[in-house]
Amino acid sequence: MKAVGKRISATGKVAECAHVGRPRCFDTDEALDAALAVFWKKGYEGTSLADLTKAMGIERPSLYAAFGNKEGLFRKVLNRYACKSEEFVAEALGQRTSRAVVQRLLMGNVDMTADPRNPAGCLLVQAAVAGGDESEAIRGEVNSLRRAGELALRKRLQRAKTEGDLPSDAEPADLAGYVFTVAHGMAVRAKSGATRTELKRVAETAMRAWPT
Amino acid sequence: MKAVGKRISATGKVAECAHVGRPRCFDTDEALDAALAVFWKKGYEGTSLADLTKAMGIERPSLYAAFGNKEGLFRKVLNRYACKSEEFVAEALGQRTSRAVVQRLLMGNVDMTADPRNPAGCLLVQAAVAGGDESEAIRGEVNSLRRAGELALRKRLQRAKTEGDLPSDAEPADLAGYVFTVAHGMAVRAKSGATRTELKRVAETAMRAWPT
DNA sequence: CAGATAATTTACCGTGCGGTACAGAATAGG
DNA sequence: CCTATTCTGTACCGCACGGTAAATTATCTG
Numbered sequence: 001m002k003a004v005g006k007r008i009s010a011t012g013k014v015a016e017c018a019h020v021g022r023p024r025c026f027d028t029d030e031a032l033d034a035a036l037a038v039f040w041k042k043g044y045e046g047t048s049l050a051d052l053t054k055a056m057g058i059e060r061p062s063l064y065a066a067f068g069n070k071e072g073l074f075r076k077v078l079n080r081y082a083c084k085s086e087e088f089v090a091e092a093l094g095q096r097t098s099r100a101v102v103q104r105l106l107m108g109n110v111d112m113t114a115d116p117r118n119p120a121g122c123l124l125v126q127a128a129v130a131g132g133d134e135s136e137a138i139r140g141e142v143n144s145l146r147r148a149g150e151l152a153l154r155k156r157l158q159r160a161k162t163e164g165d166l167p168s169d170a171e172p173a174d175l176a177g178y179v180f181t182v183a184h185g186m187a188v189r190a191k192s193g194a195t196r197t198e199l200k201r202v203a204e205t206a207m208r209a210w211p212t
Numbered sequence: 213m214k215a216v217g218k219r220i221s222a223t224g225k226v227a228e229c230a231h232v233g234r235p236r237c238f239d240t241d242e243a244l245d246a247a248l249a250v251f252w253k254k255g256y257e258g259t260s261l262a263d264l265t266k267a268m269g270i271e272r273p274s275l276y277a278a279f280g281n282k283e284g285l286f287r288k289v290l291n292r293y294a295c296k297s298e299e300f301v302a303e304a305l306g307q308r309t310s311r312a313v314v315q316r317l318l319m320g321n322v323d324m325t326a327d328p329r330n331p332a333g334c335l336l337v338q339a340a341v342a343g344g345d346e347s348e349a350i351r352g353e354v355n356s357l358r359r360a361g362e363l364a365l366r367k368r369l370q371r372a373k374t375e376g377d378l379p380s381d382a383e384p385a386d387l388a389g390y391v392f393t394v395a396h397g398m399a400v401r402a403k404s405g406a407t408r409t410e411l412k413r414v415a416e417t418a419m420r421a422w423p424t
Numbered sequence: 425c426a427g428a429t430a431a432t433t434t435a436c437c438g439t440g441c442g443g444t445a446c447a448g449a450a451t452a453g454g
Numbered sequence: 455c456c457t458a459t460t461c462t463g464t465a466c467c468g469c470a471c472g473g474t475a476a477a478t479t480a481t482c483t484g
Contacts (some may be wrong), residue, residue: 022431022432022482050358062432062433070472129333178414181414184397184400188399192354198389201234231452233461234460235460237462261441272464273461277462282442282443
């Protein structure tokens with residue numbers, strides 16, 4: 001019970017720690033990225049442990065020792081994905097006008113869901129929609145992540161209202177819900193093979209709903 | 213090879229036919245409805261044959277004799293679902309103005325995806341987003357169904373343009389893509405537990421993008 | 425070098441999956 | 455009543471799944 005070999009690399013990049021025993025042969029973050037790619041492409045239920053170990057280049061017990069089990073691994077992957085998303089979300093929320101904020105959000109969503117460098121679609125949307133019994137616990141976590149993002153946008157829009165950047169009859173909650181709905185729809189279309197230019201046209205059309 | 217006991221009940225309601233041998237003990241359409249409910253709730257990959265036979269009230273070999281296999285059953289279920297959808301889609305496309313058409317489409321989508329009488333979300337969206345290898349063939353069929361609906365709307369909007377119901381710079385393809393994107397997004401949110409009133413507000417906000 | 429600790433490897437477990445062989449039961453025609 | 459035909463029910467198949475026991479190997483501490 002005096003083990004101290006606690007790695008924090010999932011959150012920060014700090015990997016220096018007094019470790020006792022045989023050191024790990026793989027990089028945790030790289031393994032998580034590999035797992036992310038698989039889950040992103042095939043969904044939670046559609047991904048088997050064989051898929052994961054093959055992609056991550058490790059054996060099954062190493063995976064269990066490092067991440068608990070399939071669900072635990074997926075939760076860590078979710079956090080990692082959410083962190084990557086939050087990069088561009090934070091950048092978008094920092095725009096000066098609410099219109100620019102939403103435009104960046106939608107365009108960033110297009111770039112993320114239809115980037116040929118990573119799997120099509122959105123991991124969160126795919127996990128939220130997967131319906132099996134085993135992923136019921138997953139859906140809860142996914143929903144809270146989604147709600148957190150929507151709440152951040154809503155607060156940003158409320159600020160915009162006080163700044164006169166949005167008309168006084170605008171409803172930040174409705175607008176934020178609308179924006180996220182469009183984003184989710186674009187993720188579905190991206191998964192179905194829609195191209196970036198196609199999705200950007202959708203985003204532009206969606207922006208026509210934005211109050212002056 | 214002189215069998216003539218071919219039932220057509222899946223398409224029409226004609227069940228009268230000269231049948232030889234033991235008659236079927238269950239109603240094909242009722243069984244399809246039961247299967248639809250399960251697939252709708254749990255997705256294609258999340259549904260097991262045990263789930264299906266339990267819900268349909270038949271044994272496994274009866275299912276295989278009547279519908280081929282799991283994928284064949286799902287295809288028949290898809291057609292049945294598409295038929296049900298097409299009811300309200302046709303009604304919506306019959307509206308006089310393009311604005312009314314889209315409003316009905318979105319509201320009908322809300323009613324269908326958030327109706328407490330049937331599972332939340334949209335079967336097509338869930339099937340389109342499911343990522344496993346086994347459902348790759350499924351995705352093709354789902355996509356063609358989706359495209360068919362979008363094409364119907366696009367043609368309706370083109371007609372609206374010639375009638376002066378839409379401005380001459382309106383792009384029917386972009387608008388149809390936008391409407392379907394919103395619909396898909398609403399299906400995702402419905403699956404995540406959004407209420408009808410919440411979704412209707414989204415639909416109203418989405419309508420603000422509609423050209424005068 | 426010896427002991428403690430932890431990660432690796434191999435091989436395996438029980439379970440549930442989609443799908444089916446086979447025998448019995450129900451109908452139609454002769 | 456007999457036969458041909460088709461559906462029903464039981465019981466089963468091979469397989470892939472998520473997860474693990476146990477032995478081995480690599481590293482740190484003393």
